[in-house]
Amino acid sequence: MDIFEYQAKEAAKASRPLAEKMRPEHLDEFTGQKHVTGEGTLIRSAIEQDRIFSMILWGPPGCGKTTLARIIAGETSSGFTQFSAVLSGVKDIRSVIEDAKNRLKLYRKRTLLFVDEIHRFNKAQQDAFLYHVESGLITLIGATTENPSFEVISPLLSRCRVITLKTLSSDEIVEILDRALKDTKKGLGELDLILNKDALSHIIRISDGDARMALSSLELVASLIVSESGGLKKGKKKNITIKDVEKAIQKKALLYDKSGEEHFNIISALHKSLRGSDPDAAVYWLGRMLSAGEDPLYIARRMVRFASEDVGNADPGALRVTIDAMEAFRFLGRPEGELALAQAAVYLATAPKSNSIYTAYNNVKKAVKNSGALPVPFHIRNAPTGLMKDLGYGKGYKYAHDYKEAYTAQEYLPEKLKGRRFYFPSDRGYEKTIKVRLEKWRRQRKKS
Secondary structure, eight states: OOHHHHHHHHHHHHTSOHHHHTOOSSGGGOOSOHHHHSTTOHHHHHHHTTOOOOEEEEOOTTSSHHHHHHHHHHTSSOEEEEEETTTOOHHHHHHHHHHHHHHHHHHOOOEEEEEETGGGSOHHHHHHHHHHHHHTSEEEEEEESSOHHHHSOHHHHHTSEEEEOOOOOHHHHHHHHHHHHHOSSSSSGGGOEEEOHHHHHHHHHHHTTOHHHHHHHHHHHHHHHHHHHTSOOTTOOEEEOHHHHHHHHTOOOOSOOTTSHHHHHHHHHHHHHHHTTOHHHHHHHHHHHHHTTOOHHHHHHHHHHHIIIIIGGGSTHHHHHHHHHHHHHHHHOTTTTHHHHHHHHHHHHHSOOOOHHHHHHHHHHHHHHHHOSOOOOGGGSOOOSHHHHHTTTTTTOOOGGGSGGGOOOOOOSOGGGTTOOOOOOOSSTTHHHHHHHHHHHHHHHHHO
């Protein structure tokens, strides 16, 4: 390498994004994903023993898939080749395979091939890997944000282990940002920047567990501050405020504190809008929470609860809709999955309402507390042994399917609670049907 090539290389190095500069090079520097990189885990053991296997790293953007692949390559004796499925085709794959053969022949070195966004390869492109993964010529590490079950062909998937990575937590994002602010060689340490609490919270919210986005946001803010200050003096600390972050990122921070009063105010507003059958308000408060960085699955859990507490059997389908919305969000992620939550919110708001299930269960809890552990009536006890039958277990039990409409009048509650009612269905939605049915059965029971 001559002086010009060296200077060009160093210039390229210096101009790399902060997220690239701060990429950890060793497993002990890697933040998050302790369930796959911690002591005694499969990946750590594979690295320590230099016995890397083919794998698919499945996880959301910015969770560390590329970083982990590079660390695996750097800490083992494999040669490392990387390319993106977006930019490469079958011709590139053939070239990689040829290089791998030469590396093995000349240097007795295996090839670790990292394919970013492997889900973008079509079937023919994925097929091109198959034989060489199976023969052991290459060790494949694919990265994808999509479910491998649907996006990776079965033969290739069966030869790889799927490693599921998680969205980084707020604490892990804080750790990554703190390291970038303090690192004087690769990070922003020489600028003596300090993120105040509100600014940090805003970056965490907009990054949504994506380390790359968090570091890019921090870099934008730092660039703006340096530009406006005409260069910061060493030793003179500069506080980064939420206004600095808003100005640099062009995204206003909404008034929302996930652990404070406003959090409870807005979730209360969502709940009451649903109960009050106002779909417009419900979608608005849902959007406010999502835009402010609330955990979408927290909102989904609250809506699942609402489906039983405030809709109940007036529309039994409400519970299924909200569960499906939660699963759809898990499958799609952001932003696509947010639409499923909005659909569930509108469904709940416009569904017939009943709190009869909620009231019934509270009545049951009071009865259990006041009555204690009452014995099960003998006629509905199970009698698997002769001794139990001799003691009267199951005696006099009427099998419902032997009777007309699969119903016969008999008592199922303990003697002390005989005739007690806990559930009072409303006249709304499907519960009206339930009410008619129960009244008919109760009349039959009364006659008997």
